Amino acid sequence: MKNQKRTTIYDIAKKLNLNASSVSRALSNNNNVSAATRELVLKTAAELNYKQNSLASNLRRGHNKTIGVIVPHINQNFFADVIAGLEEVTYQQGYNLIICQSNESYTREVESVNTLINQHVSCIIISVSADFEDDSHLRNILAQGIQLIQFDRVADNLETFKVVNDNERASMEAVSHLITQGYQRIALLEGPQNLNIFKQRKDGYIAALKKHNFEVLPELMIENAWTKELGAIATRKLLNMPMPPDAIFASTSDFSALGVLEVAHKMGVMVPEKLGICGYSNEAFTEITTPSITTIDQHSVDMGKTIANLFFQEMGSEKEVRPKIVNIQPKLIVRSSTLKNKLGRSVR
Missing domain, CATH: 3.40.50.2300 (Response regulator)
Structure with a gap:
């Protein structure tokens, strides 16, 4: 008999039409979530037999100061400059970057995502590969309670923070x-x-x-x-x-x-x-x-800085932050x- 799929915070979020970060906050008893929302999330979690991953929960609260970055090519000026902008901001905040290169391969992109999840990073920042197929691996990031920020090349149908050019x-x-x-x-x-x-x-x-x-x-x-x-x-x-x-x-x-x-x-x-x-x-x-x-x-360096600042604003916000799209004018x-x-x- 096939094992039943484990319930994730993404399953709860989808059922309640909330974003994954809202569910994560509710489950961790964060004061920035309303009592009504917290009660609804806890009730739904019980109905779906959700079991919280305490390690992921702790990391989500910022105990792991590592951010993963996945780009198609490290040696292209655009992506190199985005990484430079990211590093400038994250270094000031005491965070480290793990850089992965998909080399335009969807298979390598998925492998990189899984590697970063296993490294328990606090956030994954990604520009998808040329042969991008579906967003199931990106949804898995959210299901693990890890912040996801997409930039430049993005999965349009997935609601996350996005930093893009016009x-x-x-x-x-x-x-x-x-x-x-x-x-x-x-x-x-x-x-x-x-x-x-x-x-x-x-x-x-x-x-x-x-x-x-x-x-x-x-x-x-x-x-x-x-x-x-x-x-x-x-x-x-x-x-x-x-x-x-x-x-x-x-x-x-x-x-x-x-x-x-x-x-x-x-x-x-x-x-x-x-x-x-x-x-x-x-x-x-x-x-x-x-x-x-x-x-x-x-404006790739500025794009990198914007991405990093989005992450730190979301982590440190006293209010509920909904995923949004930030446009940078080329x-x-x-x-x-x-x-x-x-x-x-x-x-x-």
Whole structure:
């Protein structure tokens, strides 16, 4: 006979339409929870035969000053800067970070989550992998009474603290800038559409074209061109079209934009005169390429600080804190790769 699944605080939270932190507070007799809520949680816990994990409860109250961080790539400027911002704040609070890299693998992401749970961390901060499948491992974090904060790439359907960029607005700004520079056929390099950030960037691209009465052409939108190699393959395909684009927005990353630039050089296509190129993330190399690459700065260090401060505010709050979404506004950085019209100015 199959063993019955153990009841978790997430099961109680789901039944009562509360967040996991509220249930955790009620079970630990926290004064910040109303008497009515506490009574309801305790009653439901008894009905579901919930047995409290005293170790997790103690750790939830801050006895373990360790935070786990899971990112797709440690060596990308964006994620490295987020970690730097996190560390600056957590160090001041006497907390340590455990850094894990999923390397864009869902399997490794799940393994990292399980490892951090077993390390009894106080919080897990995550940006999900490219082949993200479902959020069951993230729900398990909440079920263990561990705080979960998602950033950048998030599971939209899971109610947690989230710190994200306004990707749609940033993409609209980038494409509008290309249009004001005189580019007429603007191609899009897309990332995996199962991830929220790439869907939003595509939405921004389409919205900008419609705003300026440009036709949305499916043949100019290339799927999954989100690495340098895939960006190069997509660029060769685009530039060999009977009517090639005169601008490419690599909405996926600056690495993809670098692939575009290298192919343009090899094919003898002048940048920005015959081809405008815009990337995303403001990687360090974008300033030193020839020409330098227009990109979008995601304020990654500030994002890391914001994430850390969210955690400490939630831990130390005297009031009930509901999960919320914090939006950080990216900034378009115009460089030589899109200055076809030297007098043109980007649309804000």
